[in-house]
Amino acid sequence: MDNSSWVDTSLDLNINPLRVKSDAPVDAERFGVPRQMKPTFMFQTKPSAKEETGAIEEELNRVSEENRKLTEMLTVMCENYNALRNQLMDCMCKHGEKELHGPSKKRKSASSNNNDNNIAMNGNSESSSTDEELSKKPREEVIKAKTSRAYVRTEAGDKSLIVKDGYQWRKYGQKVTRDNPSPRAYFKCSFAPSCPVKKKVQRSIDDQTVLVATYEGEHNHPHPSMEATSGSSHGLTLGSVPCSASLASSGKTNITLDLTKSKSSNDAKSSKPKTEAPEVRQFLVEQMASSLTKDPNFTAALAAAISGRMLQQNHTKW
């Protein structure tokens, strides 16, 4: 991930794009519009300097307040996400240990139990592994090797079947399956020789930009980057809270959220768990970004912000 492409998450959502007139002077500089452009607009209507200053201050306060609220909302969202994730991990730990052992005889178990420990990070109902699989298989076969599934959105042009989750994988096979024209790649965890975890990665049949990664088994070693980075402060420390979210939407525009710039006085910050591997963070961040894009409220707010911004910029040119 390229830090240089990150933007302030305080999106400056201008929910009311019609207010461009008064917003423009305030936001122009913040959005990188050269200073010298401002006077041509600012003094167009020739209001008194006092009035104008007051209006600007008022507007600034309003925008700041909006930013603050949005930041709080995001924080709450992240906390909720964390809580759910921790619960999921607990459940997986409790149930997984018993189920893992014993050689998983292929085909009897693999496809039937994808659902029980599903990690559907997209927040979307696409988490359901194909329903026909479930209906075919008897219920008693559901419990076998621990499996989970993750969905990762990639750029449209990206044809690789690489899901970065922080672990080290060795590809040992690739196959084109019947129900999906895109090939399925098979990976084994290569970080520890004895690690039994396998991973299958295949593009979603519905959305070719989405990679479906199916994990089987449990790692019998600590997270590689967890070891490497434990106690260190390199990179971003956001724990499992995504302080930055990178979203490659439709392969063209990168919409990036950077929560690291949220208010330092934020109480939630101190309670956040620390130090998770950057790769894992990125993985989680991608999941969150994916979720956000599917949230109509978020997209509506984003659209409003963008249109507001465009109107502002148009206005500054006049």
Added chain:
DNA sequence: CGGATTTGACCAGCGC
């Protein structure tokens, strides 16, 4: 040169 990836061959489960 060693490790990772590719890819065709092979194996085993399942349905008919």
Added chain:
DNA sequence: GCGCTGGTCAAATCCG
């Protein structure tokens, strides 16, 4: 029993 299919193996190839 046979064919189809998913999963794995291993030789060949690639790459740093």
